[in-house]
Amino acid sequence: MAPYALRADLIDPPASAGATCPTLSLVSRSPDWVAPGLTRKTAAFLADRPQTPCLVVDLDVVEDNYRQLRTALPEAAVYYAVKANPAAPLVARLIALGGRFDTASLPEIDLCLGLGADPGHLSYGNTIKKARDIAAAHARGVDLFAFDAEEELRKIADNAPGSRVFCRILTDNTGAEWPLSRKFGCSPAMARDLMRLAGRLGLDPVGLSFHVGSQQTDPTQWHHALETCAGLFRDLRADGLSPSLVNLGGGLPTQYGRPVPEVGIYAEGIRAAVDRLFDGEAPRLAIEPGRGLVGNAGVLETEVVLVSRKDAGEERRWVYLDAGRFNGLAETEGEAIRYPITTDRDDDGAGTGPVVLAGPTCDSVDVLYDKAGIRLPLSLTAGDRLRLLSTGAYTTTYASVGFNGFAPLEAHYL
Amino acid sequence: MAPYALRADLIDPPASAGATCPTLSLVSRSPDWVAPGLTRKTAAFLADRPQTPCLVVDLDVVEDNYRQLRTALPEAAVYYAVKANPAAPLVARLIALGGRFDTASLPEIDLCLGLGADPGHLSYGNTIKKARDIAAAHARGVDLFAFDAEEELRKIADNAPGSRVFCRILTDNTGAEWPLSRKFGCSPAMARDLMRLAGRLGLDPVGLSFHVGSQQTDPTQWHHALETCAGLFRDLRADGLSPSLVNLGGGLPTQYGRPVPEVGIYAEGIRAAVDRLFDGEAPRLAIEPGRGLVGNAGVLETEVVLVSRKDAGEERRWVYLDAGRFNGLAETEGEAIRYPITTDRDDDGAGTGPVVLAGPTCDSVDVLYDKAGIRLPLSLTAGDRLRLLSTGAYTTTYASVGFNGFAPLEAHYL
The missing domain is CATH 3.20.20.10 (Alanine racemase)
Structure with missing residues (x-):
């Protein structure tokens, strides 16, 4: 809620199909916010590259x-x-x-x-x-x-x-x-x-x-x-x-x-x-x-495990993360809740392209965003990190005991 | 697979809307099956009334x-x-x-x-x-x-x-x-x-x-x-x-x-x-x-926590169980997989009525069967037990770490 001052005329704009990845507006009212979704404390913690996936809550x-x-x-x-x-x-x-x-x-x-x-x-x-x-x-x-x-x-x-x-x-x-x-x-x-x-x-x-x-x-x-x-x-x-x-x-x-x-x-x-x-x-x-x-107190840090295409002729890539529906991102079900996403490569100038975002399990249900029109940097590759913002609520708690052998979501409270 | 001999002409009959609760046919080929979905060992274990919810696998x-x-x-x-x-x-x-x-x-x-x-x-x-x-x-x-x-x-x-x-x-x-x-x-x-x-x-x-x-x-x-x-x-x-x-x-x-x-x-x-x-x-x-x-090696035993109606004039009851989407029954999502269900009161002669079956959490998504046309005994009440059959696969493993404070699904292997 309201770390940023929001203009009333921005409330509930129509969702634009095929839009770029949604981002949080940055009209910070508190000196603790250093970037959309990131406070000074969470940013400093993540700078040390903790093991992924993890949730960091300020x-x-x-x-x-x-x-x-x-x-x-x-x-x-x-x-x-x-x-x-x-x-x-x-x-x-x-x-x-x-x-x-x-x-x-x-x-x-x-x-x-x-x-x-x-x-x-x-x-x-x-x-x-x-x-x-x-x-x-x-x-x-x-x-x-x-x-x-x-x-x-x-x-x-x-x-x-x-x-x-x-x-x-x-x-x-x-x-x-x-x-x-x-x-x-x-x-x-x-x-x-x-x-x-x-x-x-x-x-x-x-x-x-x-x-x-x-x-x-x-x-x-x-x-x-x-x-x-x-x-x-x-x-x-x-x-x-x-x-x-x-x-x-x-x-x-x-x-x-x-x-x-x-x-x-x-x-x-x-x-x-x-x-x-x-x-x-x-x-x-x-x-x-x-x-x-x-909600807005948490940032979920995840690693890209694989970037692929299903056929050489397809434009849309599949980006597989080490966090998915069964270890933190259950609320992506139905794609109603769309976490803003940032990556290591947002500013590398290589441009973006459409992606399907999916989790790491062998379960076909473990797809995060397919219809949401997410775009991510074309330069994205395995090992890169990706942050899902506003993930402080209903993430750790929905995680499975270890589906596919993947541990529940680790969390750090600062 | 196939503890019961099935006739080929029974394969994939059309799902009848509003049908009674599906049951397993009982054409047992092994002396170990004593009832649909129950072996001698699982039946004996459940006769001791273990703490619910639990999965029992033979x-x-x-x-x-x-x-x-x-x-x-x-x-x-x-x-x-x-x-x-x-x-x-x-x-x-x-x-x-x-x-x-x-x-x-x-x-x-x-x-x-x-x-x-x-x-x-x-x-x-x-x-x-x-x-x-x-x-x-x-x-x-x-x-x-x-x-x-x-x-x-x-x-x-x-x-x-x-x-x-x-x-x-x-x-x-x-x-x-x-x-x-x-x-x-x-x-x-x-x-x-x-x-x-x-x-x-x-x-x-x-x-x-x-x-x-x-x-x-x-x-x-x-x-x-x-x-x-x-x-x-x-x-x-x-x-x-x-x-x-x-x-x-x-x-x-x-x-x-x-x-x-x-x-x-x-x-x-x-x-x-x-x-x-x-x-x-x-x-x-x-x-x-x-x-x-x-799949068919497991029986999930659960307790009825509440039976209610939303209004005095409604025929359909809500039956809330101590097992739900987040502690074992994740595969009820979309109601595609319909576990056969038996209850303590199936043979009490009181008849059955239509129900919505739901889990125990405060999450509105935690509804198991709404459109499936499930009918359960009219005499069903809090404290009764209910068994979901063929629950050996994809139950324990999807359970959450403790959503709403409810423990993951306990399991017993016989």
């Missing part, structure tokens, strides 16, 4: 993102979505900053608690939890749980009696580059019934949550969901409940190829919607950024 | 598959594609049987050698290799390498001088349920040039390889590729080379929902094509089964 950027979000939306408690990058140094930094944590599982809860997080600062935000994991979380002091179904609510009532619960509702995800399916949430009508049931089961039905879709580049998407929440709040109050919390979920974007709105634009939109919709009884807010806090 | 089934393939196609050296399941007990069993190994990386090579494999029985079959990995493999005694590009060939010549090399050619993958892209292989014209170059570089250009696509249910697909190889053999002999090896690649299927041809049908077709196409100078053959050797 925690100061994470901190900067966190502070910007707190400044822009001080009324929202920030629960970092641990799944985006569960590295201990990163979680520890956020604990030091007073951050809270959205956790998906008991191991994530234990990670946070082991690093000193206050259990009262944790949300068990997965709507899919085993009864024994709910009980274990409750025993550790966690008392805030998500749900979207009656069976889940009864599990929580039985295994974490008296806890605070919030119901996730289904929303429309138009505008997200990585849209969520109907996997999470229930209809508003069902949410109303379940919130009342929660009260009858002895739980504290504190509020509602939603998710507008990951990498949400349209700040107005929160409005629609907030409208639904406001209506439900009115209904629930009419039912005699006292809902007080709206969890805005995740969705804050990081900058990949295309500029994204600054966090302040999202904050202003959310604040205006809350003021307008909740009849003067503004709810407490929570927000669960993952990508938005850590 | 190595006797792997051995049976190996022996059937050797019997059906004795003229082909069998190189097990280690990537399908690199478990040490499985590799050790195949070493004991005299198996050879198709390896994708130096760690896979070291795994095999560490278990006592003869380096002369290994093929470094990945066409994408770092120069230093080629050198390391060569130093360990590996002398058979795949290539499909000039740059790769030069790396091999420099780092494994004098080695045997085979060129992978591009083929058409019609008929495969998990088709390969153009990621591997080069055009036959380029293959001819590169084989000649290999000779000039001091390498031994022993032959050609291809891949008809994973889970290839059409036995005639090998014919077309063999025709291309035969033509190239003629050209190469005219060029003064002496190619002798055709590597048939992988593609042998395992049985999922739909019956697949028995291995003997593939063998007969391949033998007939070789006899007809190679002008009496039959090449040596190699074959690289992965899924075909281990």
Whole structure:
């Protein structure tokens, strides 16, 4: 988010087919940025040519993102979505900053608690939890749980009696580059019934949550969901409940190829919607950024293993890297998320040509960008290095245990 | 492959939309099979209710598959594609049987050698290799390498001088349920040039390889590729080379929902094509089964975490399991591979209803079967167990290091 000042008129330009490799704009606002996607610290670390593939994350950027979000939306408690990058140094930094944590599982809860997080600062935000994991979380002091179904609510009532619960509702995800399916949430009508049931089961039905879709580049998407929440709040109050919390979920974007709105634009939109919709009884807010806090803090360094053509007459080359779908770059699936790319040879004057970018495994699915119209230097050859920018989120964590014998993605936190 | 005798007229029936959950037919030919997908050993192991999710593999089934393939196609050296399941007990069993190994990386090579494999029985079959990995493999005694590009060939010549090399050619993958892209292989014209170059570089250009696509249910697909190889053999002999090896690649299927041809049908077709196409100078053959050797040897046991509806008026339930796309079931991507499913409640008489099957993570991509028309018992509830059959291949190996905090898939080899 916003290491660069972006002009509002640059938001969401149409993707130009066959364009050159997308690059981050460089309108740096911080002296720590020395090149698009690179801070002074990451650049210095990479200058020592660490073993590839590896991810390098500058925690100061994470901190900067966190502070910007707190400044822009001080009324929202920030629960970092641990799944985006569960590295201990990163979680520890956020604990030091007073951050809270959205956790998906008991191991994530234990990670946070082991690093000193206050259990009262944790949300068990997965709507899919085993009864024994709910009980274990409750025993550790966690008392805030998500749900979207009656069976889940009864599990929580039985295994974490008296806890605070919030119901996730289904929303429309138009505008997200990585849209969520109907996997999470229930209809508003069902949410109303379940919130009342929660009260009858002895739980504290504190509020509602939603998710507008990951990498949400349209700040107005929160409005629609907030409208639904406001209506439900009115209904629930009419039912005699006292809902007080709206969890805005995740969705804050990081900058990949295309500029994204600054966090302040999202904050202003959310604040205006809350003021307008909740009849003067503004709810407490929570927000669960993952990508938005850590995405642009990371650089993935990779080595070119092979450059080839499938036939002497073909213009387009295949460039095979030592990082692929199964050791860090899972989010290239569908080519929706296009990491900006730089190479050792960007300035050698030899020109660029079209490429297919692929990973190192024997798996045909392990192709990163085929239709994205990527162009790379014509001089590129095995042994060269290539950097994928804005790779701090959802890279290490998706890596396989060792598909094809390739180790998981190594990571360095600076 | 083929624990059940399948009738040829059952091959590839049209998929019926909205059908019930596919099941394996039970025409067992071995006394070890006690139910579809379950052997006496796996059934006994699962009766003890091991912690879920877990994979249970009966190595006797792997051995049976190996022996059937050797019997059906004795003229082909069998190189097990280690990537399908690199478990040490499985590799050790195949070493004991005299198996050879198709390896994708130096760690896979070291795994095999560490278990006592003869380096002369290994093929470094990945066409994408770092120069230093080629050198390391060569130093360990590996002398058979795949290539499909000039740059790769030069790396091999420099780092494994004098080695045997085979060129992978591009083929058409019609008929495969998990088709390969153009990621591997080069055009036959380029293959001819590169084989000649290999000779000039001091390498031994022993032959050609291809891949008809994973889970290839059409036995005639090998014919077309063999025709291309035969033509190239003629050209190469005219060029003064002496190619002798055709590597048939992988593609042998395992049985999922739909019956697949028995291995003997593939063998007969391949033998007939070789006899007809190679002008009496039959090449040596190699074959690289992965899924075909281990797929049906495995059962993945999982627990139902939640059963829900998104609205009171919806018929279709969501069934969430403790295994999903990121801890074992990656190959459900696109729903092309449909594992047969059994549950604790299949025979309770309560009937079945339509479901969406999903994994336990907070990731909306972690949905296993949505469009597949799966039906499961109406009585299914959290805590019940569900078994995915024919899951011995490409499950453990694709699992993430711990996405959302969920551990990689545990596996037991019996």
